[in-house]
Amino acid sequence: MILGRLRAYVETESCSVLIVDAMKASKQLNKVYLETVDIDVILDALLEAKNRRSQSFFKRFLSYFVLFIAISAISGSNHWNQISDSLHQVWQNNIAPFISGGYKQCAVALPDFFEDVLRPPINCSFCIGLESIDVVSNLSIETFEKEYAYTGRPVVVTNDQSIRQSASFSFQLFKNLSKAHRLKSCQYFPYKTEFDTLEEALNMDEGRSNLRPGYVPWYIGWSICELKYINRLKNYVAIPSFLSPESDIKQTLWIFMGTPGHGAPMHIDKVGYPSWQTQLRGSKKWTLRTPLECFFKCKKHYEIEMESGFIIILDTNIWYHKTETVGDDISITVGGEYN
Structure with a gap:
C-alpha cells in the first residue's frame, strides 16, 4: 500500500496541480515517509518510478507558486502591496509549515531523506x-x-x-x-x-x-x-x-x-x-x-x-x-x- 501511494506521487503526469493540491500531496508524502521504516523500500520505489518524478515534484510546486505571484503582480499591480502581504501570510502560516515540518524560520526544510533525494545531482x-x-x-x-x-x-x-x-x-x-x-x-x-x-x-x-x-x-x-x-x-x-x-x-x-x-x-x-x-x-x-x-x-x-x-x-x-x-x-x- 505504501509503495503504491509512493509510486503514484513520483509518477504523476498531471500539469494542473494547484497550490492547495500540492499542500495536500506534501502532507501525504511526508506521511508515507514517516510510515516507511526502511529507506531501502523508498529507494526501490524511486528506482521503479518513471523518470524519477520525485525530483521534480517540489520544483513544480514552487514553479506554480512563482507563476501565481507573477500573474498577481501583473494583473493587480495597483494592489500589489496588499497581495504580497497576503501571500507572505499564506506562505508562513499554511504552506511553509507543511513543507518545513513546522519550522517557520526556514522557507523550505525537508526531512533528511528528501533533502538527499532532491540535492543537486553528482557526477x-x-x-x-x-x-x-x-x-x-x-x-x-x-x-x-x-x-x-x-x-x-x-x-x-x-x-x-x-x-x-x-x-x-x-x-x-x-x-x-x-x-x-x-x-x-x-x-x-x-x-x-x-x-x-x-x-x-x-x-x-x-x-x-x-x-x-x-x-x-x-x-x-x-x-x-x-x-x-x-x-x-x-x-x-x-x-x-x-x-x-x-x-x-x-x-x-x-x-x-x-x-x-x-x-x-x-x-x-x-x-x-x-x-x-x-x-x-x-x-x-x-x-x-x-x-x-x-x-x-x-x-x-x-x-x-x-x-x-x-x-x-x-x-x-x-x-x-x-x-x-x-x-x-x-x-x-x-x-x-x-x-
Missing part, C-alpha cells in the same frame, strides 16, 4: 564500471592517494600494519575508560536501542553486553572530538598506515559497537571528508547503494563483509550505506575522516 564517474569493491592487501600511501583517496571509489584494505596495535578492544575496555573519565563523547547515536545516553549504554546489563543466551540485540555509535581524548584513544588504535600525516587533519574519531542482528540503517552522511573505518573485532556486513542519479549508470548496490583486521575506505557523503553485525561475536570498529 557518477566514481561508480561507472564498478562491479565489485576492491580488496587490497597492505595498501601503500602512493596507491591509496592515486587510485582511491579522492576518486569516490570504495576499497577494503587487509593486512595493514596499524591493526597490530588493536588486539585488546572489548566492550569492557570502553566501559572502564568511560568510568575513569579517560574518554569523553561529543555525539552519540543510539540507533534503534532504548539507551538515551552513552553512559546508560555502557552500563547495560552484563549478560547483555557479553551476549549471553537470550540477550536483546543492540548497536550504538559515538564520536570523540577533543584532542586529549583522541590522543588517549590512539594509544589503543592506530591510524591506518596508508594515510599520510598530512591527511590526518580531521580531529574526530568514531566508535561503533553492537551485537549480531543489529546495525545502522540505510543512510547517507553529511560530513566534511571521506572516511575510513577499521574493523577491530567481530564481523560486519556493509551494503552500499549508489545515489539516485546514478541508478541507471552504475550497479545498483554492493555488499561486502568486513572481518576483524579489515579497513574500509568510503565517501559516506555520496554512498548510501547500512551495516549489520554478523557472526557470533560483538562488532567493534573505530573510524575517522581524512583530507
